[in-house]
Amino acid sequence: MCSARGGSPSLDRNGLQKLLYGDVKATFGLSAQPTVRVIKKVVDAYSTLATQARAGLLGNTTSRRYRKAMGSPVAFRPEAAQPFDDRCLSWQTDTRTVSIWTVDGRMRGVRYTGAADQLKLLAEYRKGESDLVQRGGKWFLFATCEVPEPEASEPVDFIGVDRGIVNLAPTSDGMNYQGRGLARYRSWCARKRAELQKRQTRSATRRLSRRAKKEHRHATHVNHKISKEIVSNAQRTGRGIAVEELGGIGERVRLRRNQRGTLSSWPFHQLGQHLAYKARQAGVAFLEVDAAYTSQRCPGCGHTAKANRPTRDRFCCRRCGLAGPADVVAGVNVRDRTRSAWVFVTMPVPAPA
Known part of the structure; x- marks a missing residue:
């Protein structure tokens, strides 16, 4: 066993x-x-x-x-999510009701609602288990939908996206999705957390939990908006999306103590996930490339040096004089690097001898 x-x-x-x-x-x-x-x-x-x-x-x-x-044995909370298969929970999408098995008997005709696009996906593509979850005194059903992904079209070019903390997603087109508003909101939340932690009461603990969930929802909402706009732009112009591969950045970068909290709450990974799955749904090519020196390399002459970036926001090549916003230049480098990498990604596999 x-x-x-x-x-x-x-x-x-x-x-x-x-x-x-x-x-x-x-x-x-x-x-x-x-x-x-x-x-x-x-x-x-x-x-x-x-x-x-x-x-x-x-x-x-x-x-x-x-x-x-x-x-210690695993403990199960009464309000924890409960998975149901189709035998224990059946969906009637035409009447927007579900039938749920309970220990006191089956509950039939339980109505549900959702956004119009969610209801459409549910009716067409729901498959597998469903989870019953209680949050904030309300009941939610999480259903798995297997949506067929269109084949990615051949891009005419790429949009390079440089994910950051101050500027969340500057692109090679010059668009700048700033993160200052999100950073200010998180700083305010950090101060509130510190105040509540000092109280050390049960009420403060409950408020801390609610505030953490609210902060997470806010960051997720911001990432959804940014990724949706970038993917829509790429789909409209027939281009693909390129981002830096930032896995393990926490181990590679050494930070001062007062910067560690900023990096740990940096939602770059979630933004990358949103870009990837939205691109797949839209049939937009998506590729991650090496992030090394994208903020120090000149896209004009190729000169790479730390001195090319005298400040956080400004880039100025020491060789050819090309200057501009540092994050936008990094996005251009990501785009250029992806142009070269895409040739190898789409290269046909040679037939075995």
Whole structure:
């Protein structure tokens, strides 16, 4: 039933189901399918824990966090998300109702609503499990939709996007999606968090949790707006989108102590994810390229030097004199680098000899 891989235990679903199916069904008076779903949820929880341990997300094996996580049983909160398959939760998209199995019997004709585009996707492409979630006293259903992606068209050129902190997404076209408003909002949230943390009361803890969720929603909304506009521009002009590959930037960059919080709350990864999936949905080519020296290289003569960027906002080539906004120049370098990389991406695979 249990196995150990990489020092972390994992559960065998079939073995656990054979062992506990009868007891769980009889003890709680469940029917067959809900019993199977209960066991699967337990197995999934422990599998996630084992994956986190193997990936080092819980620290090393001697850390306090690791010992606490691996030495205690997984607890399930009453308000936690509950997954349902099509047997336990069925959708009637024509009447916008669902039928949900509960321990007290099946609830039929439960109405739901959503945005017009969401309802259309739900009716056409819903597939697989649905999650029932309670947030802020309201109930939500999260459904999985498998939307077919159109084949990416051959781009006539690329829009280079340089993701940053002060300027969230300057492009090679000269568009500048500034992040100063988001930075000011997050600084204000940080001050409020500090005030609430000093109180050390249950009420303050609840308010901290609500404020963190609100801050996350705000940043997500900003990233959605920026990515939607960039993808729409690329689709309208027949171009692709190019961004810097910034994986592991937290380990590569050394920052002063007062800068670490800014980097850790920097939503560049989420912005890249939004650009990628929106581009796929729109049939727009999307490519990540090496970010090395894009802010120091002159797109005119190719001269690369740290002195080319005398200030954070200004670029001035020491060889040819080309000058301009530093982030826009970086976007141009990303675009130029992608033009070269795209040739190799689309190169046909040679036939085996």
